[in-house]
Amino acid sequence: MPDKHIVYHIPVCPFSQRLEILLALRGQEDAVEFRVVDITKPRDPELLAKTRGTTALPVLETPDGTILKESLVILRYLDEVIEGPSLRRSDPAEHAVESMLVAQEGPFTMAGYMFVMNRDPEQRGGHLEKLLNLYRSMDDFLKAHSSEGPFLFDSFGLAEAVFTPMFKRFWFLDYYEDFELPDTPDYARVRQWKEACMAHDATKQVSKEEIVKLYYDYALGAGNGALVEGRKVSSFAFDPPWQARPWPPKDKYSTSASDAELGLVA
């Protein structure tokens, strides 16, 4: 590559962490320049022109100026152009198998985000059951294609890079919804996979504390940098840094912490 690729992203975004995981696995962290976009402010007009009006992130700009969108498109692109062993399996049938697991990620992500954003205690059971169904479906898939584990194939690969950022975001469910995978055989294989994914050295870009603090507003039903009623600062604000803030209240259904209580006022 003649020049650097540029990724425009939100630092804690799971779709962007996939790309960081790929680069970490290759030891190529410097092959891409990450430029931070503050989603609590209006979008830079120059970037908006490049993306032809869409605001979804991340987007990648190639050295020749082509704009690529869609996290999985960008991940597969970098997998082809960045030096080093590829994430995807080279065997076409094995690649098809990992792609089938990757295809389960959309509903899984949707279920987890709808669950954390839910504001109605009556709906809680339905969200929980939906997410557990998807975990069981992943368990079934992993048992059928990879009964031994821990990974789908012999090492951390494409499916792991796609799911791990979601497993880490779902710390918000552990914290705000007391979510735990049941300790029963129908979740054993997916639990083993999830734990191996989360423990892998290439996936340490975020911590539970960071996720829980930044995603507090999601737990109150406000996504994508939207402001919770009565608040002036988003929990995604860069300043004050999350390290300097207290942990938010765990109870999302009956309390709504103020900016001051969240440490968002400098």
Added chain:
Amino acid sequence: MPDKHIVYHIPVCPFSQRLEILLALRGQEDAVEFRVVDITKPRDPELLAKTRGTTALPVLETPDGTILKESLVILRYLDEVIEGPSLRRSDPAEHAVESMLVAQEGPFTMAGYMFVMNRDPEQRGGHLEKLLNLYRSMDDFLKAHSSEGPFLFDSFGLAEAVFTPMFKRFWFLDYYEDFELPDTPDYARVRQWKEACMAHDATKQVSKEEIVKLYYDYALGAGNGALVEGRKVSSFAFDPPWQARPWPPKDKYSTSASDAELGLVA
């Protein structure tokens, strides 16, 4: 490949036509054995065991017995293993561009199917607007990445194989909803693309007459082989053959033709 691949499919299914288009482009129609599944009957238990309970079609069985699901996963798999020039662009950035267009297919397909299945005349305008928005978004994409045309790149490729079966299914909108792409500049590029896709020799597996007759039940709101109230035979029935049946009534909102009127009684 030591042996044949087997695809279990519904003959008129758009997700299956993608695979047929790939084989036709390569002159490899015999590389895959297609086995017909009658969705108006209970699923064969042996096939159900192979697919571990899911009933979505098509599924592909590799010579070594691996079961692959998801139309795009199967298409990309066959693109890698079937002899001949591949559908996908070999250049990674060009492949990413075609993959971005492919990512628009899900919402496009959903919009067209929801439109044809809609039973409420009051909702018609909303469905139409949604579909037109998606056509304009495709037009914008094609203008940005391929202003000349007719195809996204220099020949019929991956994105064309993905979309063409949907363009042909949407004959049901022309017939049952009097749908036409407006003759204005914001649809000119996508119209050119759509026409080139539909005219290509490798895409002649279905005709307008076949689609309109078989999908009549969709126009009455009954999908996937479900029976319309008062009817005993699905419009997807193999017998009598569609060639022997009259064209269904165009008016889907206030009439519901009987089995006899549809030529479904032998």
